[in-house]
Amino acid sequence: MHVLITGGTGYIGSIAVEIMRTQGFEVSILDDCSTGHADSVPTGLRFVAGSLLVRADIDQALEGVDAVLHFAGKSLVGESVEKPELYQRINVDGTRNLLDAMKSAHVMKMVFSSSAATYGEPKEVPIRESAATLPTNPYGATKLAIDHMITAESKTHHLSAVSLRYFNVAGAHKAERGWLSERHNPETHLIPNVLRSTPNNPVRIFGTDWQTPDGTCIRDYVHVVDLVNAHIKALETLTGTGHEIYNLGSGTGYSVRQVIAAAEKATGQAIPTQDSPRRDGDPAVLVADISRAKQYLQWEPSLGIEEMVADTLQSFQ
Numbered sequence: 001m002h003v004l005i006t007g008g009t010g011y012i013g014s015i016a017v018e019i020m021r022t023q024g025f026e027v028s029i030l031d032d033c034s035t036g037h038a039d040s041v042p043t044g045l046r047f048v049a050g051s052l053l054v055r056a057d058i059d060q061a062l063e064g065v066d067a068v069l070h071f072a073g074k075s076l077v078g079e080s081v082e083k084p085e086l087y088q089r090i091n092v093d094g095t096r097n098l099l100d101a102m103k104s105a106h107v108m109k110m111v112f113s114s115s116a117a118t119y120g121e122p123k124e125v126p127i128r129e130s131a132a133t134l135p136t137n138p139y140g141a142t143k144l145a146i147d148h149m150i151t152a153e154s155k156t157h158h159l160s161a162v163s164l165r166y167f168n169v170a171g172a173h174k175a176e177r178g179w180l181s182e183r184h185n186p187e188t189h190l191i192p193n194v195l196r197s198t199p200n201n202p203v204r205i206f207g208t209d210w211q212t213p214d215g216t217c218i219r220d221y222v223h224v225v226d227l228v229n230a231h232i233k234a235l236e237t238l239t240g241t242g243h244e245i246y247n248l249g250s251g252t253g254y255s256v257r258q259v260i261a262a263a264e265k266a267t268g269q270a271i272p273t274q275d276s277p278r279r280d281g282d283p284a285v286l287v288a289d290i291s292r293a294k295q296y297l298q299w300e301p302s303l304g305i306e307e308m309v310a311d312t313l314q315s316f317q
C-alpha cells in the first residue's frame with residue numbers, strides 16, 4: 001500500500017514514516033518543513049517540500065497514493081490563542097484543500113491526527129469519544145472543525161476515515177540512522193523540558209494549586225511508537241465508507257510531579273524545578289477512556305511513562 005504522510009518531517013510524522021517504511025509500506029511525504037526537519041527524511045522516498053495551501057503540491061504528492069495519514073498542521077495551544085487565523089488557515093483551509101485534492105485523485109482513505117483538545121474542559125474523566133466537544137482554545141476548535149469536515153466528506157463523497165484523538169504524545173524512536181524525537185523550538189512539552197532542566201534554567205511547574213492529589217495537572221501520556229502503531233491498525237479498518245473517532249492515550253493519568261519523579265528515577269539525579277503560576281488554557285485533568293480503540297482497533301499501548309522518559313533521554317544524548 002502506498003501511503004502519503006503529510007507532516008512527515010515533524011515529530012510524530014517522521015516516526016510514522018520510519019516505522020511504516022520498515023514494515024513494507026510505500027511512503028511519500030508532503031511537508032513544508034515550517035516546523036519539521038528535512039534531515040529526518042530517509043533517502044529513496046518521494047518527498048514533496050510543499051504546502052497544504054498549494055493545490056499543485058498536494059496533487060503531486062497524491063500521485064499513485066492509496067491512503068493519506070494526515071499529520072500536518074499547527075499544534076501549539078498557546079500559539080493558537082495568539083494567532084487564531086494562522087490555525088484556521090493552515091489546519092482547516094489546508095485540510096479542505098487536501099480533501100478536495102483527494103476527491104479528484106480518487107484517494108478515499110484517510111487517518112487524521114485529531115486531538116483531546118477537541119473536548120475542552122471535561123465534565124467526566126476518563127474522557128470517552130461521546131463526551132461533549134467544547135474546545136477551550138482555537139487549536140482544539142480547528143481540530144474539531146476538521147473532524148466535522150471529514151464526517152461530511154464521508155457522507156457526501158464516500159471517504160473512509162478515522163480521526164485519532166491524541167492525548168499527550170511523548171517518547172522517541174530509534175531508527176538505524178539514529179534517534180527520531182521531539183525537536184520543537186521553543187519546546188513547550190513537559191517531558192523534554194523536565195529532562196533539560198538545569199539549576200540556572202529550572203523546569204517551571206505550571207500551577208501547584210489545582211484540585212488534584214498533589215496540586216499539579218494530570219495528563220495521559222502515550223508513547224509515540226504505540227501511537228504510530230494505532231495509525232497502522234486504523235488504516236487496516238478503512239473499508240467501505242464512514243468516519244470513526246478513537247481516543248489514543250494510555251488510560252492512566254500522571255501529575256506533573258509524578259512525571260518529574262519518573263525523570264529523576266531515570267536520570268538518577270534531582271530535577272531542579274520552579275513552582276510557577278498556572279498556564280492559560282490548561283485543564284486540571286485530561287485522561288482518556290481508550291476502550292473504544294482497544295475494542296475496534298485491537299490496539300493497546302505497550303510502553304509506559306518509564307519508556308517515554310528513558311527514550312527521550314537517550315534521544316538527547
Ligand code: UFG
Pocket residue numbers: 075076077115116117166167168169188189190191193203204205206207217218219256279282286
Ligand atoms: N507543564 C509544566 N511545565 C512545562 C511544560 C508543561 O508544568 O514546562 C505542564 C502543563 O501545564 C500541563 C502538562 O505539563 O499540565 C503537560 O503539558 P504539555 O505542554 O506537555 O502538553 P499539553 O497537555 O499542554 O498539550 C498536549 C499537546 C496538545 C494536545 C494536548 C491534549 O501539546 O497538542 O496535549 O491533551 F492538545
